[in-house]
Amino acid sequence: MAAGMPDTAESPDKTRQRILTAAAEVFAETGFRNATIRQIVEKAGANIAAVNYHFGGKNQLYTAVFEQAMSAGFAEYPVNLDLPPDPTPEQRLLAFVRSFFLRAFVGQGCGTHLGRLILREMVEPTAELNRRITDTMRPMAEHLRQIVQQIVSRPLSDDEAFLFSTSIISQVVFHKHCREVIARMFPSRTYGRDELEQLARHVTDFSIAGLHAMRSKAIGKRAP
Amino acid sequence: MAAGMPDTAESPDKTRQRILTAAAEVFAETGFRNATIRQIVEKAGANIAAVNYHFGGKNQLYTAVFEQAMSAGFAEYPVNLDLPPDPTPEQRLLAFVRSFFLRAFVGQGCGTHLGRLILREMVEPTAELNRRITDTMRPMAEHLRQIVQQIVSRPLSDDEAFLFSTSIISQVVFHKHCREVIARMFPSRTYGRDELEQLARHVTDFSIAGLHAMRSKAIGKRAP
DNA sequence: TGACATTTGAAACGCACGTTTTAATACTGA
DNA sequence: TCAGTATTAAAACGTGCGTTTCAAATGTCA
Numbered sequence: 001m002a003a004g005m006p007d008t009a010e011s012p013d014k015t016r017q018r019i020l021t022a023a024a025e026v027f028a029e030t031g032f033r034n035a036t037i038r039q040i041v042e043k044a045g046a047n048i049a050a051v052n053y054h055f056g057g058k059n060q061l062y063t064a065v066f067e068q069a070m071s072a073g074f075a076e077y078p079v080n081l082d083l084p085p086d087p088t089p090e091q092r093l094l095a096f097v098r099s100f101f102l103r104a105f106v107g108q109g110c111g112t113h114l115g116r117l118i119l120r121e122m123v124e125p126t127a128e129l130n131r132r133i134t135d136t137m138r139p140m141a142e143h144l145r146q147i148v149q150q151i152v153s154r155p156l157s158d159d160e161a162f163l164f165s166t167s168i169i170s171q172v173v174f175h176k177h178c179r180e181v182i183a184r185m186f187p188s189r190t191y192g193r194d195e196l197e198q199l200a201r202h203v204t205d206f207s208i209a210g211l212h213a214m215r216s217k218a219i220g221k222r223a224p
Numbered sequence: 225m226a227a228g229m230p231d232t233a234e235s236p237d238k239t240r241q242r243i244l245t246a247a248a249e250v251f252a253e254t255g256f257r258n259a260t261i262r263q264i265v266e267k268a269g270a271n272i273a274a275v276n277y278h279f280g281g282k283n284q285l286y287t288a289v290f291e292q293a294m295s296a297g298f299a300e301y302p303v304n305l306d307l308p309p310d311p312t313p314e315q316r317l318l319a320f321v322r323s324f325f326l327r328a329f330v331g332q333g334c335g336t337h338l339g340r341l342i343l344r345e346m347v348e349p350t351a352e353l354n355r356r357i358t359d360t361m362r363p364m365a366e367h368l369r370q371i372v373q374q375i376v377s378r379p380l381s382d383d384e385a386f387l388f389s390t391s392i393i394s395q396v397v398f399h400k401h402c403r404e405v406i407a408r409m410f411p412s413r414t415y416g417r418d419e420l421e422q423l424a425r426h427v428t429d430f431s432i433a434g435l436h437a438m439r440s441k442a443i444g445k446r447a448p
Numbered sequence: 449t450g451a452c453a454t455t456t457g458a459a460a461c462g463c464a465c466g467t468t469t470t471a472a473t474a475c476t477g478a
Numbered sequence: 479t480c481a482g483t484a485t486t487a488a489a490a491c492g493t494g495c496g497t498t499t500c501a502a503a504t505g506t507c508a
Contacts, residue, residue: 034257037496047457049457050456051496051497052498119346122402123347124258125404129404133405138409163426166406167395171391173394174397178346178397178401180345180346180353181357182390184353185361185362185365189386206387206434206437207434209436210430214433261465262465271485271487271488273468273487273488274485275467276467277485278485282467
């Protein structure tokens with residue numbers, strides 16, 4: 001089963017790596033089920049049997065792609081990106097939002113495809129989604145909850161934490177998830193570095209204002 | 225080609241209608257490409273040839289499903305739902321947000337599936353998306369822009385209108401688009417009538433606070 | 449170099465899909 | 479009732495998919 005060389009990702013231009021790169025693009029572009037192995041190996045310049053030889057099948061290739069994309073994205077843009085020591089809660093929120101945008105839109109290598117891979121998971125979840133939730137999303141949600149709690153400067157019920165956190169995260173992922181609609185309705189909109197910085201600032205400011213308004217407002221299951 | 229009877233949707237329990245209903249569920253559940261005609265006709269209790277006979281093929285069946293779902297949803301929950309005469313901008317925003325949630329989560333008949341059908345279009349757009357954008361989304365965006373402009377009580381640049389509107393809409397569609405993640409991370413969360421009312425109130429309040437903070441703040445392409 | 453494992457290549461297998469075909473059945477109107 | 483049409487039914491067609499097979503090519507170490 002195992003080759004003489006270790007599996008650690010070293011070999012520079014080998015077939016395995018080329019397939020991984022090509023598969024990231026194809027999976028992100030067309031989704032798991034629509035993507036075809038023939039399409040992937042053609043883009044990778046490999047033979048059709050190479051996927052089954054190196055990865056064991058389409059499913060395991062997808063898992064490998066997802067892991068590589070996920071770790072690459074967070075390695076390049078951690079949630080505390082560019083944060084000074086002893087940051088204010090508002091600075092922490094900006095870093096959270098900004099790194100999220102960068103991860104979703106400019107992460108180089110496989111990073112760019114991460115957002116689309118996750119969107120695919122939203123629509124047709126595979127076993128990967130459960131892994132990424134416990135690996136990544138749950139810690140991120142807890143991180144965000146603490147930031148929000150600091151900004152509101154009072155303890156939050158689970159209900160409130162849910163509402164506030166989703167209000168913030170939704171403003172980020174929207175631009176990834178609704179990309180096709182945005183591109184059609186606002187053709188002049190692009191997502192270069194400048195626009196992303198502007199977006200991150202806006203989402204942070206907008207959300208902080210919303211959170212400040214919630215400082216003195218308890219939310220129960222039924223609103224008044 | 226045409227039958228003796230007119231094509232107007234009258235015949236109560238006929239094969240055509242059963243297929244339409246079944247197809248709405250299957251398309252919403254599994255997407256256009258993953259959905260199979262065999263699966264649809266089995267659920268509808270019809271023969272496999274019936275789809276091609278009544279609709280002309282899988283594509284045209286999808287179009288029919290989408291049109292039915294879209295019109296049913298907006299007929300049941302228009303953007304001005306339950307609005308009093310001479311409403312305030314804040315009331316108009318609540319009605320907009322609330323009807324959006326209801327359309328996405330409780331629309332009966334085919335309405336329930338509408339949100340998921342649209343989500344599918346986000347991921348792999350078909351020709352339907354362009355139609356729905358000009359039919360529905362563009363008017364809705366213009367409607368929202370006017371509400372936002374009233375709340376901010378100053379004219380908005382295109383950039384500002386885009387940012388403010390997406391900040392609001394994103395908070396609604398998030399709950400539909402990220403349904404699979406939310407269900408896994410917050411298993412106790414449901415989307416019954418009470419929760420939807422609470423959500424609509426929260427999103428509206430949160431957004432109004434954000435908008436009020438933007439009253440005196442012009443946004444250019446580059447933030448300070 | 450030469451034996452041997454690793455990797456590639458081309459062809460084929462088995463399966464599920466959308467669609468078409470062809471015949472049988474149900475319905476309609478004189 | 480009985481033509482004639484509309485609808486349903488069953489089987490097959492052609493295609494593309496993931497995967498498998500197995501021989502050829504490539505690399506590795508004595």
